[in-house]
Amino acid sequence: MSSRTLTLVGAVAVASAGAFFAGRMTASGPAAGEHAAADAALSAKSGARGSGADAGDAAGGRRFGSDRDGKDRAAANRGEKAIARMEEVMRLTDPMERSKAWLDFINTIDPAEFESVVGSFRGQGLTNTRMAEYSMLLTAWAKKDPLQALAYAEANTGNRFARNTILTSWAATDPDAAIRWAQEHHTAGEGEGNPWMIGVIQGIAASDPERASQLLAEMPFSEERGEAMAALLPHLLAQGAEKAQAWVESISDDQLKQGAISRLAETLAIKDPAGTAEWLTRNPGEASQRSMDDVISAWMAQDQDSAIAYYKALPAGLDRSNALRGVANNLAMSDPQAAADFIDEHAADANDRVYQQLAWNVYGKDPGLAANSIAKITDAREQERMYSRMLDGWLRRDPQAATTWINGATLPQNVQQRLQRRMQEQQQRQQ
Structure with missing residues (x-):
């Protein structure tokens, strides 16, 4: 892909990046009038420098100032024409026609026009439906002048989206420079990862997953590291499930490894729940325990008989209990009583988490059944906590049914x- 051309494939990739970061948007940016004021101030400042070039030669000073003013006017005219072309595209209502026209438009923008175009675009409001176009615009700017684009984003945006979009594009063509920028523009706080590495990792993940993995491993345990992992995993999965699994298994940082297992299992279970369940049993740990029920539940949705047969074939132990939880979770969605009956039939595999999960899953449809499952929790403190939360809610929702159950x-x-005491207070309020 040349530096001056954005293909449709590139557009789709950038649009995906926009969707990933869109949740972090917190402001729509300065209004168009603010940009106009800033541009006017800059032009005035530049004109003042030019007109005072040589006090001893008035004619020369006028000629120099006139040349500079002419260049400023020409640049302003080009910016206005670019904005007019942009607004024409934005009036299109057919999605495919607009996407094609938008790609054609951004490929014609001169580097000197980007600031005005981006400012005008942001001034019209950044809605969710326009985030893909914003991503493409920033990506195109980054391909032509990443430092200028980043300087604008630093000065005019109050969130990570713009800078990470630009860094993603820049890192794809010049990773060393993008990494240096990310490192130089972050002061680490306690428990905080470098937010700019998210864009860098996403930018190099496809071409150099090993280096992207190294950058990820260097980040401290943090929300930012989780986001960076989410940006990297799709590129690893593009190489195949086995390679992605091997990458996860090679991670030496246990916290990072457990997080990667959970994220990868969630993705793989959609297409291959059986293989994912087997992989989890080969990688025991906290993540495997958390993920097994979700994988079995996904398997139940696709092939209930096979999922139940897999659960029954597992040896007694934690994996089997976690698989039971997945079977019951799926059954509870359509038939709470069937889920409770299944657990009772396999009570030897049921631990506190099985009963706790059942209670939460069936509470909305059958609070009495949920309360009965709480009675089977062996941890007294957890049982009391569950009773308090669930029965208080039931009393507010259906005091007569809840009171009848409690009394019996x-x-x-x-x-x-x-x-x-709670029932007495409720009766007094009703009197």
């Missing part, structure tokens, strides 16, 4: 006393 249940004494 055998509850821990402190739970019973607290609920009795």
